[in-house]
Amino acid sequence: MVVGVLALQGSFNEHIAVLKRLGVKGVEVRKPEQLLNVSSLIIPGGESTTMAKLAELHNLFPALREFVQMGKPVWGTCAGLIFLANKATGQKTGGQKLIGGLDCIVHRNFFGSQIQSFETELPIPQVVAEEGGPPSFRAVFIRAPAILDVGPDVEVLADIPLSAIETINSNPAIQKEEDSTESGKKVIVAVKQGNLLATAFHPELTADTRWHSYFLKMVPEIEEGTSDIVSTSTSNQSFGARSIIDFPIYQ
Numbered sequence: 001m002v003v004g005v006l007a008l009q010g011s012f013n014e015h016i017a018v019l020k021r022l023g024v025k026g027v028e029v030r031k032p033e034q035l036l037n038v039s040s041l042i043i044p045g046g047e048s049t050t051m052a053k054l055a056e057l058h059n060l061f062p063a064l065r066e067f068v069q070m071g072k073p074v075w076g077t078c079a080g081l082i083f084l085a086n087k088a089t090g091q092k093t094g095g096q097k098l099i100g101g102l103d104c105i106v107h108r109n110f111f112g113s114q115i116q117s118f119e120t121e122l123p124i125p126q127v128v129a130e131e132g133g134p135p136s137f138r139a140v141f142i143r144a145p146a147i148l149d150v151g152p153d154v155e156v157l158a159d160i161p162l163s164a165i166e167t168i169n170s171n172p173a174i175q176k177e178e179d180s181t182e183s184g185k186k187v188i189v190a191v192k193q194g195n196l197l198a199t200a201f202h203p204e205l206t207a208d209t210r211w212h213s214y215f216l217k218m219v220p221e222i223e224e225g226t227s228d229i230v231s232t233s234t235s236n237q238s239f240g241a242r243s244i245i246d247f248p249i250y251q
């Protein structure tokens with residue numbers, strides 16, 4: 001079995017490259033029947049409205065929903081997180097179709113527009129830190145969503161203090177959220193709910209492979225050694241971060 005990467009749009013090549021560095025075969029998924037050949041799925045960042053339109057065009061929604069409901073591991077990064085959410089706010093007029101399954105409310109462009117994209121160091125969650133490495137990771141937020149509310153089965157892996165974000169005062173959405181929440185200080189940016197992992201940031205755009213290693217641990221076939229994994233050694237791990245400017249900016 002191999003790891004599927006939804007390849008309609010966005011940073012699917014970058015995810016496949018990280019998987020390769022970890023000795024795991026990642027394959028592009030564009031058609032419903034291709035989901036039958038993969039043990040797990042990564043939904044990359046990009047633009048969730050465009051991705052939804054393309055998924056509809058390729059008749060992917062029923063197969064994607066079934067994949068999630070079957071309990072197969074699925075990781076959504078950024079637009080992928082939006083795609084997995086049960087509910088999204090801040091959508092374009094007319095809304096957009098979601099796969100759903102992740103019991104949360106996500107704000108699509110919580111941190112603002114493209115120019116309000118940013119990078120920051122966040123503490124690495126304990127479960128992800130088992131891979132070793134430094135106590136923090138470089139979180140790359142590109143026109144990023146944030147999770148405003150989660151259901152009881154959702155485990156919060158990372159959140160971010162709003163005060164840490166430069167754009168806080170210039171972004172009306174953040175201001176509004178800060179006023180309207182009780183704690184008013186943090187938003188959630190990484191969660192796990194059973195077979196679903198979701199991150200508002202882009203680990204595939206850094207050299208730190210620990211989030212991918214963590215996701216691979218959620219895939220039973222890989223743990224049992226029946227997959228195409230070449231090496232589970234952590235010697236391929238790397239913890240450095242490349243700058244956001246090395247990567248294309250999504251529209």
Ligand SMILES: NC(=O)CC[C@H](N)C(=O)O
Pocket residue numbers: 044045046047048049077078079080082108109142143144145250
């Ligand atoms: N980098 C990203 O994936 C951005 C996601 C974007 N906010 C959206 O709505 O799709």
